[in-house]
Amino acid sequence: MVSYRTPLGRARGLGSAKHGAGHWISERVSSIALIPLVIWMVYGVIRLAAGDYGFAVQWVRDPVNATLCVLTFAVGFWHMHAGMRVVVEDYIGKTLTRSALLILNLFVCGLIGALAIFSILKVALGAGVLGGA
Amino acid sequence: MTDAPTPRRERPVSPHLMTGGFGSPLLWRWHITMWTSILHRATGVALYVGALIVAAWAISLGAGPDAYADFKAVLGSIPGKVVMFSLSVCVFYHLANGVRHLVWDSGHGLDIKSANASAVVVFAFAAAATLAIWGLAAMTGAL
Numbered sequence: 001m002v003s004y005r006t007p008l009g010r011a012r013g014l015g016s017a018k019h020g021a022g023h024w025i026s027e028r029v030s031s032i033a034l035i036p037l038v039i040w041m042v043y044g045v046i047r048l049a050a051g052d053y054g055f056a057v058q059w060v061r062d063p064v065n066a067t068l069c070v071l072t073f074a075v076g077f078w079h080m081h082a083g084m085r086v087v088v089e090d091y092i093g094k095t096l097t098r099s100a101l102l103i104l105n106l107f108v109c110g111l112i113g114a115l116a117i118f119s120i121l122k123v124a125l126g127a128g129v130l131g132g133a
Numbered sequence: 134m135t136d137a138p139t140p141r142r143e144r145p146v147s148p149h150l151m152t153g154g155f156g157s158p159l160l161w162r163w164h165i166t167m168w169t170s171i172l173h174r175a176t177g178v179a180l181y182v183g184a185l186i187v188a189a190w191a192i193s194l195g196a197g198p199d200a201y202a203d204f205k206a207v208l209g210s211i212p213g214k215v216v217m218f219s220l221s222v223c224v225f226y227h228l229a230n231g232v233r234h235l236v237w238d239s240g241h242g243l244d245i246k247s248a249n250a251s252a253v254v255v256f257a258f259a260a261a262a263t264l265a266i267w268g269l270a271a272m273t274g275a276l
Contacts, residue, residue: 046266047273050274057194083181118195
């Protein structure tokens with residue numbers, strides 16, 4: 001039977017999307033960045049757990065701590081979005097449920113990550129009275 | 134005239150663990166690298182919640198002293214400490230096994246013997262680092 005579809009039309013959609021490597025690499029690069037960031041964060045958690053509100057404000061106002069906080073949130077939330085995305089894609093087959101969960105994952109990571117980073121910047125850059133005020 | 138639809142090829146299912154849906158018989162017998170793989174994903178999902186808790190720390194700090202005191206009271210309670218202990222196990226496990234994955238990605242340690250050995254190293258690191266960090270926390274008055 002003579003086919004009216006061109007060879008290009010038949011081949012389309014059968015191969016890879018050609019951007020899988022980008023996702024793969026961004027997961028690896030974010031995980032490499034998170035190795036030192038997470039070790040620093042665990043140390044920070046212990047110091048902050050021993051201190052009060054005033055100490056935490058002082059700690060966040062240190063430029064190095066503020067920068068590393070923002071980086072940890074940015075890279076961490078990026079990494080967890082990528083990880084949860086793979087989990088959803090692996091287990092949820094139903095298109096509507098899958099799409100809804102992927103959007104929810106993106107929105108949760110985007111919103112909470114942005115809130116956390118904004119809060120850090122607010123405290124770090126906050127003028128005026130310090131500690132307990 | 135249109136072509137007959139091409140028969141759908143069976144696509145590989147990931148993760149390829151079971152013969153059918155959830156609860157169906159496993160394809161493989163249990164082995165240590167299977168545990169490390171499953172636990173990597175499970176701890177990753179747990180750390181998703183952990184990251185939200187760390188975000189809550191930053192948000193409560195930004196909200197002011199009262200919100201921060203509430204946050205610290207919740208985490209300092211017994212259930213709060215249990216959650217933090219579990220998360221610390223997850224952090225160190227996911228960290229060590231993540232490094233193991235990066236080594237694999239570089240093309241090293243992929244044979245069965247090395248993979249089994251590195252699995253033991255990962256479990257040992259997670260246990261040792263968790264104990265060390267809680268010891269350090271106790272000594273510095275963080276508890």
